[in-house]
Amino acid sequence: MVAVAPCSGFHHAKYASGFGYCTFNALMVTAMVLKQTGLVKNVGILDFDMHDGDGTTTLIEHHDASEWITHYTAGREYLASYQADEFLLRIPEMVAEMRDCDIILYQAGADPHINDPLGGFLTTDQLRTRDKLVFESAKALAIPIVWNLAGGYQIDANGGISEVINIHNNTMRECVAVYASPSDYM
Numbered sequence: 001m002v003a004v005a006p007c008s009g010f011h012h013a014k015y016a017s018g019f020g021y022c023t024f025n026a027l028m029v030t031a032m033v034l035k036q037t038g039l040v041k042n043v044g045i046l047d048f049d050m051h052d053g054d055g056t057t058t059l060i061e062h063h064d065a066s067e068w069i070t071h072y073t074a075g076r077e078y079l080a081s082y083q084a085d086e087f088l089l090r091i092p093e094m095v096a097e098m099r100d101c102d103i104i105l106y107q108a109g110a111d112p113h114i115n116d117p118l119g120g121f122l123t124t125d126q127l128r129t130r131d132k133l134v135f136e137s138a139k140a141l142a143i144p145i146v147w148n149l150a151g152g153y154q155i156d157a158n159g160g161i162s163e164v165i166n167i168h169n170n171t172m173r174e175c176v177a178v179y180a181s182p183s184d185y186m
């Protein structure tokens with residue numbers, strides 16, 4: 001099962017302040033609402049933005065939620081192109097570490113792209129492989145997944161954001177390829 005929330009700017013926002021283009025931490029808002037309404041026991045937050053999801057980390061501490069939220073932020077350990085193959089190889093394992101979660105919130109950042117001025121370790125094809133592996137792994141484990149957009153700062157020759165849109169479109173293409181049936185959608 002999959003759902004898409006085409007909005008972004010979450011993981012640096014803390015309890016009482018925004019930071020780094022993030023006003024509210026909708027990853028944590030979503031997790032807290034799902035928990036408080038009894039819809040889930042455990043939530044996974046899989047953050048594949050280029051940067052450390054430090055706001056999410058502080059909110060998990062603030063709400064004493066580490067027992068039921070499994071948070072993985074790749075920006076804490078994957079920063080350079082020589083790590084790209086290892087990162088991709090580890091994705092099934094990262095998702096499998098969330099096997100006890102009732103839902104995964106997947107933050108599909110565009111700023112790990114190698115040409116991003118604030119990022120830089122994955123090619124366009126590698127980003128696409130990243131998304132394919134996340135969706136395939138979640139589907140194989142039958143864990144529902146909700147994905148959203150995240151950082152992406154490339155400006156094209158016309159001053160537009162076509163490169164960023166292309167990366168987000170590729171995430172959608174991989175989503176549709178893995179979740180091919182209408183019944184896959186929440």
Ligand SMILES: [Zn+2]
Nearest residue numbers: 049050051151
């Ligand atoms: Zn970022």
